[in-house]
Amino acid sequence: MATRTSLAQPDIAPSSQQSSPAPTWRQRLRNWDYKYSPYLYISPFFVLFALVGIFPLGYTLWVSLHEWSLIGGKGEYVGFANYSQVLDQRNFWIGLRNTFSIFLISGITQTLGALLLAAVLNQNIRAKTFWRMGVLGPFVVAPVAVGVIFNKMFADRAGLINTLIEGIGLDPVGWHSDVLASHVAIATMVNFRWTGYVTLIFLAAMQAIPRDLYEAAMIDGASRVRQFLSITVPLLRPTIIFVVITATIGGLQIFDEPRVFDQTGQGGASRQWMTVTMYIYELGWGAQQSFGRAAAVSWILFLIIIAVGVLNFMLARRIASTGGGSNAKPKTAAKLKKDAKGERTVS
């Protein structure tokens, strides 16, 4: 707001000083400067975005409407034949199932784990900075390196985890044969890398919560757990929504971890852990070398992500406006906040 008014002022000033209707070259330049330079300043992002975002998007659409071979290049125009072809494929639907399943398993455990970890790090512990930076450790490890290490751990027979499981007298888990087990294993890899990152986001948000809320709650006799559930979590809501939305966008495009989960990288003999992006890669660069079909799946995935994103957004708005709906906990928090404000002078 402030910038807009200051921009408008010089516009008026020259015309009121001089009566001549035609502005000088200088004035015109200055005028343009005020009008257009803000757009110029932000344009690098948009130019880059158009180049690496919009153009590939449009080009992919163009490719998806043609027969298009990796080496042979463009073939005939086929309309939406590529789309109907891939929608008929069992593997496409298996890929979609796997993608959502891995995303849900990793997303939910990751968000909850990060929340708890952040709450612990937010306490007054020794060597705070060390622990806070420590959680970021796994994040700097390359995903493929994580894959190699976890593959050794999750090997069906000689792996560390199955050896432990057998050690306590249970049957070994078929990490590379069972659908759900493979999803859990991959979600573990994903979480290993990303939980620390999300933790730091939560931690930053937690530090912004006013301490007096906790002090008031403590005086009222609320336990640590109660404080966490009634103050921390409700006040973190915007951050949680942010994390969930970004996690959705990333999670639906998961590729590296499932790709390196075995040697062939095709997602298992019954496609137990083949995700949609792996399917895209297989169609385009695998045996079929059909860029047309790969592009069609890319666009379907793009639309799915948009749909899920919009759904997320609507849910988030609903939660934000109703203040938690029937849930009693956020109300308690609001009350606590009010109490706190009542006791102290509001700054």
Next chain:
Amino acid sequence: MPTGRKSAYIVGAAALALIATGCGGSGDDGASDGKVTLTVATFNEFGYEDLIAAYEAENPNVTVKLKKAATANEARDNILTRLAAGSGLSDIEAVEVDWLPQFMQYPDKFVDLSSADVEGRWLDWKVEQATTADGTLIGYGTDIGPEAICYRADLFEAAGMPSDPDAVAAMLGDDWDSYFDAGRDFAEKSDVPWMESAGAVYNAMINQVAYPYEDEDGTLTVLDNAEVKDIYDQVLTASEDGLSARLSQWSDDWTTSFQRDGFATMACPSWMLGVIEGNAAGVEGWQIANTFPGGGGNWGGSFLTVPTQSEHPEEAKALAAWLTAPEQQISAFQSKGTFPSQLAALESSVLLDTENSFFDGQPTGQIFSDRAAAVSVVPFKGPQYAAVNDEIQQAIARVDIDQSDDAASSWSTFESAIAALN
């Protein structure tokens, strides 16, 4: 998962693009002063380092730059991408035999290398692999992977079976029935599985079928091919009889199993010896039987091609011909162990006198030279070969390794997957 990942991808992609364009600008070496710069792209170890220096000394007007990709897959992706882009390929590109079917569809992207000078240089089947239907030769053969059977002599002995290489070769016989029979015999006397997996044996067997999946004109015939179904049934029956260790090749479990008496026999191409030696370090008893059921087999091997993108196709062709000449391949064999595909090289005393101490000092040069001569069939691999082969390997793995399906229903899943390919 959060935006960090997305932006990391964008930054990575931008960096890759910069590197790619940087590498692509290699076509600036004009031949104005009669000097020519040739680039040679290989992967893994071809053993060309010393050879190239020798070639430059012999041909002062030629400078050769060697580019090595770390893995074969990396090289393949690079070639595919640059073929598609239409620029950026080296003057000579090394190609694995497995990717050849993809490239044979586009013979106009490669220089026809056929010439009277090199006629009769290679094993017939090696030349056939790189020759298109209309007679274009798109690659000069470098190395090959003739297959023998490697086995654990100590486990054979413990089971009270013959363990001497000649006796084992006689017992395994030269067809697959005798191989599986020996396996059933072994299974009764030992707890160790006979073979790695059904898929590994299938791989060896299908490479002896002249037309496994397609006709010359590209029609898919796999579903009507009784031979394929028969091999499928044979390997899965053997698996059901407890012959298979159910280990997926190259998996961590497979690698570890070399240290744990994982299995007793495996089909081993010449290059597998190094893999076994590495994985089974400290394990004594691995030996090689100079036989291969079904009449000889080949797994792997490479070619040197000259893409039409090259600015100096004549010079590149001459260099490729020189590098794949018997003398040079013998020198590559000496430095990196790549097994030569040239007839003269296969008879060279350097090769025939080679022994391998890990395999009890067996004459590996002589054995694999014999095995190379035994190969008689070159399977026709059309454009759909890789796709069909992936599907059938997965069908076998569902039954053999995952044990999540039975042979009949896994076959019908395979059938519907094939129907979906078109």
